Amino acid sequence: xxxxxxxxxxxxxxxxxxxxxxxxxxxxxxxxxxxxxxxxxxxxxxxxxxxxxxxxxxxxxxxxxxxxxxxxxxxxxxxxxxxxxxxxxxxxxxxxxxxxxxxxxxxxxxxxxxxx
Ligand code: SF4
Numbered sequence: 001x002x003x004x005x006x007x008x009x010x011x012x013x014x015x016x017x018x019x020x021x022x023x024x025x026x027x028x029x030x031x032x033x034x035x036x037x038x039x040x041x042x043x044x045x046x047x048x049x050x051x052x053x054x055x056x057x058x059x060x061x062x063x064x065x066x067x068x069x070x071x072x073x074x075x076x077x078x079x080x081x082x083x084x085x086x087x088x089x090x091x092x093x094x095x096x097x098x099x100x101x102x103x104x105x106x107x108x109x110x111x112x113x114x115x116x
Contacts, residue, residue: 005043009035016040047073053083055098057115059090064112065098071105078103091116 001021007014012032018040019027025044028037042048048070054062065088071079082103092098092111099109 003044005040007031007036007039009033009039018044020044049073049076051076051079051083051102051109052112053080055083055086055088055109057088057090057092059115061115063088063090063092063098063115065109066112067102067105068097068108068110071102071107075103075105079105079107079109083109088115 003018016030025041028040052066057063079102088098096111097108102109
């Protein structure tokens with residue numbers, strides 16, 4: 001089976017052609033660097049995404065946050081729901097953990113901006 005996908009590794013957005021056998025990427029073409037090959041292999045085997053959002057806070061406006069690492073793609077909506085249901089206590093510094101385990105993924109959510 002052949003899958004076409006666009007690499008999201010950088011703004012070039014290379015068009016990838018991926019040959020898949022038994023759920024494994026056996027050939028990747030169209031990539032301009034190794035990141036594209038790795039992206040295609042991961043996308044076929046177990047797709048993941050970083051989640052960036054904002055969480056409500058106890059001091060007024062929302063706090064920008066993101067997952068520390070990528071989470072399984074099928075958990076994105078659960079992670080966003082967890083973020084939206086969490087009230088962050090101010091002040092926060094960049095990198096502070098605001099959720100220890102987002103939606104049971106084991107991945108922390110961290111602040112991406114210092115907020116007084
Ligand atoms: S394959 Fe490399 S150059 Fe092409 S979009 Fe992905 S990261 Fe960018």
